[in-house]
Structures are given as C-alpha cells and as structure tokens.
Amino acid sequence: MALLYVDQIMVRFGGVMAVSGATLLAKAGQVTGLIGPNGAGKTTLFNVINGIQDPTAGSVSIDGENVTHLAPHKRAQRGVARTFQRLELFSSLTVRDNIRVAAELAMLTNVSSTVEKLIVRVGLTDVADRTAGDLPTGSARLVEIARALATKPKLLLLDEPASGLSDIESEHLGSLLRSLADEGLGVLLVEHDMDLVMRVCDHIFVLDLGEIIADGPPAEVRQNPRVLEAYLGAS
C-alpha cells in the first residue's frame, strides 16, 4: 500500500482550474518528485495533501486511510509534515528554538535530544544559536526541514527546498534527502533544480496545467516528449 495516495484531485479557484484530476502516489523509503512549470498546480496539490486547501473533488489517503476532510493538525498526527515555498520561520527565535517549538507541538517525550540530533543531522551546528531571521537562505531552508523532521513524520512534503541554495548546499540537501529515504521516510519533492531532482528521486510525476502528463523513473521522464514540450512551452 502506498504511504500517500492522491486520487483524481481537482481544485477550482473561481474560473481557474488549478488542479484538474491529478492522481499520484508516494511510497515510504523513496523520494518522489513532483515537477512542472510555474503555475502547474504543485503548491496547490501540497496544500490539498496537508489539508490547508479543500479540494473541489477527489481524495487523499495516508496509509490507506481517507484523510481528504481531516484538519491539517490531524494529518500531522498521522505523520504528514511539510515545508513552504516562502519560508515561514519564527524570525525572532533562534534556530534551536524554531526546531524545539515544532518538537514540542508534536508532543515528543524526548524533545531536547531530538532537537540536538536534528541540528547535527541537518548540518546547523554552527548557526544553532543564531536568530532565524538573520540566516542566509541556505541555512533557513535547512531549519524549515529540521522543523518538519522534528515532528517525526512518515511523509515529508518539500516545496522548492533548493530555491536560493548554492550548488554545494543543494548537493548537501540531496544527500540528506537520500539518507532520510533510506531510513524509511517518504519524501515528496517539488523542485525546479533538475540536477537535484534527477539525482535523488526514485520516481517522478510531471504536472502541467493541473494535470499529470507523465510519470516514471528519472531517466525515462527526462526523455519524455510531452515533458520536454511542457518545459519548452513555458519558457
């Protein structure tokens, strides 16, 4: 059974059909890519998966349970965590406290040790006592990921985590995502950095104008004529 199953999701904003019947799945222990041109509906689909956007039609299941109409915090309790395309950190808190707040909200019993382990794991040791609002983008994105991981999720949704990162930082991010998946986490990755996507994903879904136009392993998707056309058409 898939960890995440998104079945025929439609989202209409007035006259705009942002997502029109998208079906995809994500498995535990894998990095699944969700790519597509600007405005394809990727963030809207993430909003539907974590429950901040009600779909017009279709359903979302986590571990076989239909969660389509569950509140975001109830999905979080079932293991869904996400990061945002626009960073949403507590800018006046330190890096450590940003992560701590997330761990406390998830009501973990071993908050301090979880937080300290995550700081090391994600690579934030040098900036752990700095205020989040003063961080460069690369570190701030890592704090968002650490905060999502602090809830001990089964499924991690990442919305453009490499945006604003240097090449070295995205390489580091790629290794982190790979090792998290190898330990059993399911990752759904929205990303425009194609090098990163092609390197870390086990399987990729391509969204264009609200529809899934292709899916498959990276080597297959990158040669798909419909995918090439969607990207060229958008540029």
Ligand SMILES: Nc1ncnc2c1ncn2[C@@H]1O[C@H](COP(=O)(O)OP(=O)(O)OP(=O)(O)O)[C@@H](O)[C@H]1O
């Ligand atoms: N709250 C909203 N109200 C009205 N239209 C919206 C809303 N949110 C998104 N849209 C529209 O839905 C479509 C999909 O947007 P979405 O942000 O999901 O795309 P995206 O694939 O995440 O794009 P990007 O790569 O630029 O982040 C766009 O046409 C967008 O303008």
Ligand SMILES: [Mg+2]
């Ligand atoms: Mg987006």
